[in-house]
Amino acid sequence: MDDGLTTSTVLPVLDVLESSKEVNKIILITIEREHVKLRTTLTEQSKVQHVPLYSTTGYFSKIKDFTIKQNKLVKILNRYQVNLIIGHSSQAGAMVHKLGKESQVPYIVSLFEPHAAYMLESKVWKHYGLKYKFQKHWENLQKKNAFGLMPVAEGYKQELVSEGIAAERIFVVPCSVEPELFKYDLQRRIEIRRQLSWESATIGIYVGKFGGLYYDNEAFYIYIRCFELIPGFRLLILAPHPQQEIHQQLQKHTLDMAHVHIASVQHHQVAAYLSAADFAFATYKPGSSKKYLSPVKIGEYWANGLPVLLTEGVGDDSDIIQNEGGGATFNLEKEGSLENAIAKIKSILGDPVHRQEIPKLAAKYRSPDKIKEAYSYFFKKLNNKQA
Structure with missing residues (x-):
């Protein structure tokens, strides 16, 4: 429950369900590692009861999650007389389908994406592998x-x-963002840039992982x-x-570490660092399935x-950027594409009102209101079916 993706995608849904007159009780079930200390803020909500199921590490942990946990889920379902199950992601949807x-x-499966295709195209899974076939x-x-x-796109x-x-x-619900939580904060910008002694710098920021769905070595080429x-x-x-891993990549690509700041922060601290930056990277590996993404970042x-600065062909966002602004897209397979995209970013930074205009895209395309609309739609359908 403490990871950034959960905070940014699950909590907005809970807020919507909590406020719905159609919902009397919410049983939130998560699979947790035994050593993780859980936050208790969710249980303070009157309708939400958090029931963590603990998983063990090891090669067969996924299989155990799917078999042993299934019996526990059935008991929970019966105990609370559940009449609608929501699986958050197609991975969770596997257990939810069986249940x-x-x-x-x-x-219902929210955050429904072709996860198997993502992992195959990113060369994390093989087409003959069990993970791919099962998913x-x-x-x-x-x-x-x-x-x-x-789906999110x-x-x-x-x-x-x-x-x-x-x-x-089907009801499309892009990964939402709460505008107030991520709005630009001039004071935090000044403070962080002063701490880094980067007061007059042009700062690019990347929030996320390297490898898997994301560029690794290629990302550092983009930074160069x-x-x-x-x-x-x-x-x-x-x-x-671990910072040492990133330091090794910086050294490998002969980047000056004095010009790079690495940190690992809680999700609620990210907005301050975004405020300190001037533009951002979203460096996904390309692939035909990536147009179905909706990156939270x-x-x-x-x-x-x-x-x-976004990889071409990612989600609906790639088309939004090309048609309405909010950044630039690149394709590393096309000569000059990255350089043209960087030039576009520089042009946007020269616009004195871009910091006020770009948040309008978040309000238009990433509003939590979409979550409300989706659940209202499905609740109405469910009521009509049961009538």
């Missing part, structure tokens, strides 16, 4: 049996419809080009990796007024 099938309780299998079952699916809704899934079972093309460029990296960047 829904056995209990005949309808289920693909469970995604197909969810497509066929879920009462409702909430319009492009994926279109793909699902083309596969024969009824449009009325920024140092070469942007006068006074400095780099902020907020990443969960892009919504947070936009809410703070930061233009985004």
Whole structure:
């Protein structure tokens, strides 16, 4: 429950369900490592009861989660007389599908994405591997049996419809951002830049991981080009990796570590660092399935007024940037594409009102109101079905 992705994607949903008159009780079930100390803030909400299920580490932990935990889920379902199950992501949807099938309780999958395709295209999984085959299998079952699916991109809704899934079972909900939590803070900008002695620098920031779905070595090549093309460029990296790993990458690419600041901070601290920056990186590995993403970080960047240097073809955001602004897209396979994108970022930074204009994109495309609309839609459908 303490990771940034949970904070940014689960808590907004809980807020919506908490405020809904249709909901009397919310049982929040999470799989936790035994050594993790859980926050207790969720239990203070009158409708929310957090029931953590503890997992063990090791090769077979996923299998144990799927088998042993399933029995516990059935008991929880019966104890609280649950009449709607929500699986947050297609990975959680695997357990939710089995639970829904056995209990005949309808289920919805939010944050529904083609995770198997993401991992295959990013070369994390192999097409003949068990992880890929199982995940693909469970995604197909969810497509066929879920009462409702909430993909995060319009492009994926279109793909699902083309596969024969009824449009009325689908409601697009991009990963939302709360504008007030990530709004630009001039005072924090001044403080952090002063602490770093980067008062007059042009600062680029990256929040996230390296490897997996994201560029690794390529990301550092992009940083090199920024140092070469942007006068006074400095780099902020907020990443969960051990700092030594990132230091090794900086050394490998002969980047001056005096011009790079690395930190690992809590999610609520990210906004201050965004305020200190001038633009942001969203360096995803390319692939045909990546157009179905809705990166949380892009919504947070936009809410703070930061233009985004984004890999071409990522989510609906790539088209939004090309059509409405808010950054620049690049394709490392196209000669000159990165350099043109960096030039576009520099042009945006020269616009004195860009910091006020870009948050409008977050308000337009990443509003939590979409979550409310989606659940109102599915609650109405469910009530009509049960009437």
